[in-house]
Amino acid sequence: MPLQVITANRLTDGAAVYLTPSGGWSTRVADAHAASDPETLGAIKARGDAAVADRLVVGVYAIPLAADPAAGPARLRERIRATGPTVTPPGYRAPADAAQLGPAAPGVRPDATV
Amino acid sequence: MQLYNYRADDRRFLAERVAEFRDQVARRLSGALSEDEFKPLRLMNGLYLQLHAYMLRVAIPYGTLASHQLRALAEIARRYDRGFGHFTTRQNIQFNWIKLEDTPEILALLASVDMHALQTSGNCIRNVTADHFAGVAADEIEDPRIWCELIRQWSTLHPEFSFLPRKFKIAVTGSPEDRAAVRVHDIGLVMVRDDAGAVGFEVLVGGGQGRTPMIASTIRRFVPKRDLLSYLEAIMRVYNLHGRRDNLFKARIKILVQSLGAEAFARAVDAEFATLQGGLATVDEAAVARIAADFAPPPYRPADPAAPEVKSVAAVEPAFARWTRTNLFAHKVAGHTAVIVSLKPPGGIPGDASADQMDALADLADRFSFGELRVTHGQNLVLPHVRLGEVPELWRALDVHGLATANAGLISDMIACPGLDYCSLANTRSIPIAQRLSRRFSDPDQIDRIGPLEIKISGCINACGHHHVGHIGILGVDKKGDEFYQITLGGRADGARSALGKLLGPAIPSARVIDVVQQIIDTYLAIRCPGEPFADTVARVGVGPFKTATTQERRDEAA
Numbered sequence: 001m002p003l004q005v006i007t008a009n010r011l012t013d014g015a016a017v018y019l020t021p022s023g024g025w026s027t028r029v030a031d032a033h034a035a036s037d038p039e040t041l042g043a044i045k046a047r048g049d050a051a052v053a054d055r056l057v058v059g060v061y062a063i064p065l066a067a068d069p070a071a072g073p074a075r076l077r078e079r080i081r082a083t084g085p086t087v088t089p090p091g092y093r094a095p096a097d098a099a100q101l102g103p104a105a106p107g108v109r110p111d112a113t114v
Numbered sequence: 115m116q117l118y119n120y121r122a123d124d125r126r127f128l129a130e131r132v133a134e135f136r137d138q139v140a141r142r143l144s145g146a147l148s149e150d151e152f153k154p155l156r157l158m159n160g161l162y163l164q165l166h167a168y169m170l171r172v173a174i175p176y177g178t179l180a181s182h183q184l185r186a187l188a189e190i191a192r193r194y195d196r197g198f199g200h201f202t203t204r205q206n207i208q209f210n211w212i213k214l215e216d217t218p219e220i221l222a223l224l225a226s227v228d229m230h231a232l233q234t235s236g237n238c239i240r241n242v243t244a245d246h247f248a249g250v251a252a253d254e255i256e257d258p259r260i261w262c263e264l265i266r267q268w269s270t271l272h273p274e275f276s277f278l279p280r281k282f283k284i285a286v287t288g289s290p291e292d293r294a295a296v297r298v299h300d301i302g303l304v305m306v307r308d309d310a311g312a313v314g315f316e317v318l319v320g321g322g323q324g325r326t327p328m329i330a331s332t333i334r335r336f337v338p339k340r341d342l343l344s345y346l347e348a349i350m351r352v353y354n355l356h357g358r359r360d361n362l363f364k365a366r367i368k369i370l371v372q373s374l375g376a377e378a379f380a381r382a383v384d385a386e387f388a389t390l391q392g393g394l395a396t397v398d399e400a401a402v403a404r405i406a407a408d409f410a411p412p413p414y415r416p417a418d419p420a421a422p423e424v425k426s427v428a429a430v431e432p433a434f435a436r437w438t439r440t441n442l443f444a445h446k447v448a449g450h451t452a453v454i455v456s457l458k459p460p461g462g463i464p465g466d467a468s469a470d471q472m473d474a475l476a477d478l479a480d481r482f483s484f485g486e487l488r489v490t491h492g493q494n495l496v497l498p499h500v501r502l503g504e505v506p507e508l509w510r511a512l513d514v515h516g517l518a519t520a521n522a523g524l525i526s527d528m529i530a531c532p533g534l535d536y537c538s539l540a541n542t543r544s545i546p547i548a549q550r551l552s553r554r555f556s557d558p559d560q561i562d563r564i565g566p567l568e569i570k571i572s573g574c575i576n577a578c579g580h581h582h583v584g585h586i587g588i589l590g591v592d593k594k595g596d597e598f599y600q601i602t603l604g605g606r607a608d609g610a611r612s613a614l615g616k617l618l619g620p621a622i623p624s625a626r627v628i629d630v631v632q633q634i635i636d637t638y639l640a641i642r643c644p645g646e647p648f649a650d651t652v653a654r655v656g657v658g659p660f661k662t663a664t665t666q667e668r669r670d671e672a673a
């Protein structure tokens with residue numbers, strides 16, 4: 001079974017966040033508590049669900065990581081969700097407080113060739 | 115300026131809605147409301163939760179926008195978002211990184227310029243769309259926006275229409291030439307004259323895109339103006355009563371029209387209409403006259419004899435000449451033109467505009483177009499009332515802001531939905547495909563030679579990118595985690611010729627899409643009759659020759 005992490009959207013701003021080993025939420029997948037055994041996964045998922053009741057996040061679910069966990073989530077959707085759009089809009093300005101990053105996800109940029 | 119003037123009642127209503135949502139957000143943040151309780155409330159105010167953040171969809175009713183409103187949108191982009199906005203195929207604008215706690219302030223800011231995010235989400239009658247050249251098109255019978263506004267007022271708070279089986283979309287055109295894609299809406303209204311010359315509406319029902327695309331059927335050739343709302347109400351009643359609430363995929367009115375048959379559906383509507391005609395929903399002439407006064411033409415001035423002629427400037431400025439060929443549209447008042455501002459620069463994101471561009475366009479609208487703009491369902495903007503003598507000056511000013519791309523209606527003027535870069539429902543990305551295509555087809559002479567051609571791209575079967583009616587439609591599908599794309603040919607949404615695209619073959623991987631489109635274009639150029647636009651060639655020869663020409667490329671890909 002591949003390593004999985006627990007993700008959700010932060011209630012206040014909707015940012016994609018990941019449950020950390022200390023029970024906090026980080027905008028970086030690398031900070032997440034990764035587990036593959038069902039028991040641990042069940043426990044951290046329960047922790048995530050509790051954070052919904054605590055009004056920290058919404059929409060908690062587990063996602064698999066890539067075979068090389070350093071590459072981030074396995075699925076493209078989750079990679080884009082983790083790193084931001086793969087395109088740069090006109091006038092794009094990253095927020096000052098951005099741990100949640102904007103465009104330019106390494107590894108998911110489209111082939112620029114035409 | 116042609117804009118519905120909010121009255122005290124309208125403002126009070128909006129203020130109440132903002133206050134109500136402010137309270138709902140506070141209760142959500144305090145925990146008094148759960149997410150399940152809150153979600154329908156936020157959706158009623160246009161607030162979605164997408165991949166990266168909340169997204170706020172702001173209504174631009176029938177695509178008409180005043181310069182001061184555009185400045186407010188720029189301010190939202192700058193102050194509450196990340197510096198840009200995305201104009202959509204429903205003539206709305208979306209902001210992609212909105213904080214929940216900021217939303218009440220944003221709605222208040224919108225309300226201060228008579229704007230809101232109502233009817234941009236949920237199972238209600240959505241923001242009504244219209245011909246983006248409404249009120250100025252030379253071929254128009256009447257300005258459809260007066261009727262759009264009436265429908266908006268009638269539908270906003272109508273208790274019968276707040277919980278429909280599914281979302282419901284209405285488009286209105288005042289011209290015989292359909293620029294509002296009325297045949298792919300739940301209800302399409304086309305203004306027509308009867309034999310006596312009176313103006314009324316041809317009513318089409320049951321069109322739509324999504325997973326089960328359909329072209330609408332005419333259920334009544336002529337509904338007089340006074341009966342419009344009664345007749346629409348009759349349609350909504352039949353739908354409300356018989357629509358499939360049990361199955362999300364079968365809940366749109368098109369499925370009902372299909373299962374009953376258009377004639378039986380029309381009879382059911384007629385029976386309902388017989389009980390409603392002449393009743394409460396009968397159109398109040400005084401109310402229409404009040405709205406019509408708001409849409410009175412601006413004080414056009416006669417041509418300035420000293421101004422440079424478009425032709426003479428075009429003779430010495432090839433880039434300007436090219437732009438005037440594609441981006442001007444015939445105006446009903448002599449000496450004027452509507453100007454299409456392309457939001458499709460080579461390599462750009464279709465429909466995106468930066469806050470600075472929005473401010474610049476607001477200023478240009480004030481200088482050249484009586485402070486008025488339009489949003490098109492093709493994700494461009496329009497300055498609707500420009501004096502011909504001022505066109506060269508406007509063009510130079512647009513160019514400074516990267517807004518003078520000469521491609522309206524040409525291959526690089528693509529529609530693309532946000533796709534997997536933003537949308538939580540997406541299978542694949544749409545924008546990078548549009549960007550790669552627009553780079554491949556960026557040579558002005560080449561795209562001129564290809565002529566009118568609409569490519570439309572959706573990142574999933576919900577078809578927000580209108581791929582079913584693209585001359586070339588591109589639909590993203592997920593194949594075991596990889597981005598694949600299905601290509602259709604021959605779709606169109608131009609009035610009686612409206613058709614759904616036909617499949618070219620199995621889906622192909624992302625890396626091959628651009629080359630396959632190139633082969634489609636090469637094939638077209640080789641087989642077209644002189645002057646024959648792409649869509650007509652496909653209608654004449656079918657998909658066959660294109661299938662043959664791309665077989666190798668497609669097979670390579672799938673391998």
Ligand code: SF4
Pocket residue numbers: 531532533534537538539540541544572573574575576577578579
């Ligand atoms: S077509 Fe699909 S991917 Fe594109 S915006 Fe609509 S729901 Fe999202």
